[in-house]
Structure formats: C-alpha cells, structure tokens
Amino acid sequence: MKFWIAGLTAGGFLAAWGWSPRDEAEVFVCGLAEGSLGPCGCTKPMSGGIRRLASVVRREGGARPLVLYSGDMVTGTGRQDLYKAQALAEALGSLESAVVQIGAAELSFGQGAVDSIADLSGRQLVESAAVAGSTQAREERPPFLVAAAEGVRVPDQARSAVESAKAASLAPIVLLLGDRAAASALARQFPELALIVFSQSGTAETLREGPVLIVSPGSKLKSVVRLRWTGDRFETPAVIDLGPEWPDDPAVARIFARYLRRVAGAGLIDQIPRVPSGAFAGSTTCGACHGAATAKWKRSAHARALATLEHEHEAADPDCVRCHTTGLGLSGGFYSRARTPALAAVGCESCHGPARDHARSPHRARLPKVGLQACQNCHTLEQSPGFDAAMHWQVIRHR
Numbered sequence: 001m002k003f004w005i006a007g008l009t010a011g012g013f014l015a016a017w018g019w020s021p022r023d024e025a026e027v028f029v030c031g032l033a034e035g036s037l038g039p040c041g042c043t044k045p046m047s048g049g050i051r052r053l054a055s056v057v058r059r060e061g062g063a064r065p066l067v068l069y070s071g072d073m074v075t076g077t078g079r080q081d082l083y084k085a086q087a088l089a090e091a092l093g094s095l096e097s098a099v100v101q102i103g104a105a106e107l108s109f110g111q112g113a114v115d116s117i118a119d120l121s122g123r124q125l126v127e128s129a130a131v132a133g134s135t136q137a138r139e140e141r142p143p144f145l146v147a148a149a150e151g152v153r154v155p156d157q158a159r160s161a162v163e164s165a166k167a168a169s170l171a172p173i174v175l176l177l178g179d180r181a182a183a184s185a186l187a188r189q190f191p192e193l194a195l196i197v198f199s200q201s202g203t204a205e206t207l208r209e210g211p212v213l214i215v216s217p218g219s220k221l222k223s224v225v226r227l228r229w230t231g232d233r234f235e236t237p238a239v240i241d242l243g244p245e246w247p248d249d250p251a252v253a254r255i256f257a258r259y260l261r262r263v264a265g266a267g268l269i270d271q272i273p274r275v276p277s278g279a280f281a282g283s284t285t286c287g288a289c290h291g292a293a294t295a296k297w298k299r300s301a302h303a304r305a306l307a308t309l310e311h312e313h314e315a316a317d318p319d320c321v322r323c324h325t326t327g328l329g330l331s332g333g334f335y336s337r338a339r340t341p342a343l344a345a346v347g348c349e350s351c352h353g354p355a356r357d358h359a360r361s362p363h364r365a366r367l368p369k370v371g372l373q374a375c376q377n378c379h380t381l382e383q384s385p386g387f388d389a390a391m392h393w394q395v396i397r398h399r
C-alpha cells in the first residue's frame, strides 16, 4: 500500500503565506466519501456533499484553512467510481490547501488513474516512499506537519513524523488509515502528536486520549469537523453537519455538474447488467381494470419519482435511477424515458413485479402477493431514514 499526499510544497507554502510555527490555524477534517458526492437527496433534511463542504471551508476557514481528507473516496472500481474520485479530487484541489490521503479503493484503479486523482487534488504531488520502504508520506503545512500512516508501519511512520516535526518546530498530525482502537493505541504510544485523524464508516467522532485529539470525519461526507489551533493546542472540535443551510459552492458546483455530464455522456445506464425477467406492461395498462388503484398511484410521490431526478439533473446516474424507476437491472425493465416511458417512475410493477401476462389474461396469470417488505428495496435506512412501512403504507394504500 502506498500513500499520496498532494498539495503545495512546504517551501513555496511558507514563503507564499509567511507562516510562523506558533500561528493560530483553522483545520477542517473531512473524509471517507465512500462514493457520496452529493447530498443523497432522499433524507430530510438532505445533508452532505462536496458542494456544501467547499462552502463551509470557504466561508468559515479564514485566509488559510488546512483541509485534511482521509479515507476511501469510493467503494467500487467501475467507471463511475473513477469519475467520482476524480471529481472529489478536483473539488479538494479547488480548496487549494488540502492534504489528501486516499484509501485502498482508489489504489486499485491503477497507476494512471491514481496519478490523475493526485494531480487533480493539488498542483504538486508528494509520492509516499512507503512502497520503497521509507517513511516520507508527509507534507509540511506550518504550523503543522501532516503524515500518513497505515498498516504494520504505523509506529515507524508516527515516530518519524514526531521527530521531524520536533526538529522543524511544527505540530505533528497523523492521518491514519485505521479504526478508533488503532487511533487510541497510537495516541497512547505517541502523546507528542497534536492530532490523529482516523477514517471509519459511521458518524463523526471526536475524542481525546491524554493530550492527543482524535477525530474521525464519519462517512459519506455528511459532516466536516472544524478544529481551531490556538498556537499550541486544539480547542474543542465542532462537528458541522452539511445541511441545507449551507449553500452550494459555485466552483465546486461546476465540478459536480461536469461529473454528472460525464456520467450521462458515458451512457452508464445502458451498460447496467440486466437479469432476464418477465415482460412489463407499464402502469398505464393497469388502469383499465384497476381504476381506483391507478388513480391513487398517480397522485403519489412514486408517480413523480423520475421527474424528481430530472429536476436534479441526476436522471442519467445509475446510483439514483434504480430506486426512482421501475425494473432497472431487469431485461424487461426501465431503459430510458424515451424507450420505456411507461416505466419512467416507481410504477405498479416496482412492487408487484413484471405483469404483462397478467394484464393480458388476469385470471390465468395471477400475480404473487407482495408484502410491505417490498418497500425496503428502496426505503433503506440510508435513503429513507424515517421510513415506517406500516405507517407509510397508509399514505399510498390502494385497495
């Protein structure tokens, strides 16, 4: 495993910005995007995303904030994952003062892609020599020295960071690819560290182990942790939720829009693997015999689900479309509004299954019973946190 730390070189940074080691500083810890670049749209209030993250840093960071990004940018290795990692890297690069530590997922894209991620996240790149067996995965950002650490070499990397920081009278920060237990253990071993950032799925965490502040930004870019350095210590950190009170940062909104256009341009929906399925009839067909159910459905949010995505310019994003249409991923299911207009919503057959045969001869081709567990395919904890099948059924009930 190797690390990339991207950003300006220390010398240029010092000269350009004139730091002195005892300066106060604003630090923002973010990370572990795990493929979530935008607010998922589905939670209320919607939270998270790179556009709001950038807005917080630019509005609250003062003249020279330090942004620390740590952990997996994405969770897969497909084309869309690469686009995401590149867009995230570019967004972090636009913040100018980011130190970026990527996770294992990005490394599996291969060297060329990793180079592009590194370039996008900063104008200069310090390649970790971790591969070559030394401990140079670090960046000087006065008043801090930021070092990456992972795996069996963590103690060596941390010790080396502490020693170099001391020599340069900087405060040592370690970005650790590890969990809370590993971070606490490291803090006990190296009480000289000012800050350890670890990346662990879940919500943001802040704790102290003796003098060492330990922070995890949580996952999916739902929040950012803000730290104030007084010159010799960190004040109590604040977790800032990236809720709708934060506007979209215009520069990063352009990066995000470009990402969506890349996703659309690549025709990723057309490339989704399809499982063979029965034929679909489309919701309009059912109305002839199930008038009341159809009238009820037409008034429901389900009938507008794809329109919602179109409004958000996300209608070509496989990440979203699967829950906002009927039968994506099935051979008989949704392809596009143009090709399969009757499936361009969460239609009857999202829950009842492919029903063309039933629509043609209802008594011979009976449909299987569906229960409220059908809801859980889309109303997941992530996308619909307040969902209660029995209660919400009363809203869309149609029999």
Ligand code: HEC
Residues within 6 Å of the ligand: 281, 282, 283, 285, 286, 287, 288, 289, 290, 348, 349, 352, 355, 356, 358, 359, 360, 362, 363, 366, 367, 368, 369
């Ligand atoms: C030509 C008329 C007709 C059309 C079109 C039609 N149905 Fe039906 N449907 C019926 C009849 C009649 C029954 C009752 C069947 C029975 O009890 O044998 C039924 C039963 C059902 C049931 C209950 C199944 C059960 O076994 O209890 C569901 C669910 C259903 N239809 C859904 C749909 C959906 C979804 C569509 C559109 C894709 C659709 N139907 C289209 C006539 C139709």
Ligand code: HEC
Residues within 6 Å of the ligand: 038, 039, 040, 041, 042, 043, 308, 309, 312, 314, 317, 319, 320, 321, 322, 323, 324, 377, 378, 379, 380, 383, 384, 385, 386, 387
């Ligand atoms: C796992 C299924 C799933 C995925 C994936 C998904 N959604 Fe949703 N979405 C839902 C559900 C379910 C709701 C309704 C949530 C509720 O009200 O509890 C919803 C609601 C929404 C809403 C709010 C509609 C409104 O006006 O109330 C928006 C906007 C939205 N989604 C956009 C997106 C975008 C953009 C993506 C992709 C980045 C996405 N969704 C991916 C299931 C999903």
Ligand code: HEC
Residues within 6 Å of the ligand: 283, 286, 287, 290, 293, 294, 295, 297, 298, 302, 346, 347, 348, 349, 350, 351, 352, 370, 371, 372, 374, 396, 398, 399
């Ligand atoms: C969001 C999922 C969902 C959608 C969309 C949906 N249904 Fe249903 N439908 C259900 C569930 C679940 C039941 C069984 C409810 C229960 O357990 O009481 C049901 C029941 C029915 C029944 C009565 C079957 C019975 O059990 O007696 C009919 C008929 C029916 N739906 C037709 C339709 C038609 C027609 C549409 C589209 C216009 C539609 N449904 C859309 C989930 C859905």
Ligand code: HEC
Residues within 6 Å of the ligand: 301, 302, 304, 305, 306, 308, 309, 322, 323, 324, 325, 346, 350, 351, 371, 372, 374, 375, 376, 377, 378, 379, 389, 392, 393, 394, 395, 396
């Ligand atoms: C194929 C995915 C899918 C399935 C299955 C599904 N839903 Fe939904 N549901 C959605 C999406 C997407 C939305 C948001 C649509 C929008 O606003 O654009 C939604 C919205 C809703 C809403 C409106 C929420 C609000 O606050 O306005 C209710 C209620 C709801 N669903 C109930 C159910 C129930 C009950 C079931 C199971 C019987 C179910 N849904 C199954 C995708 C699904």
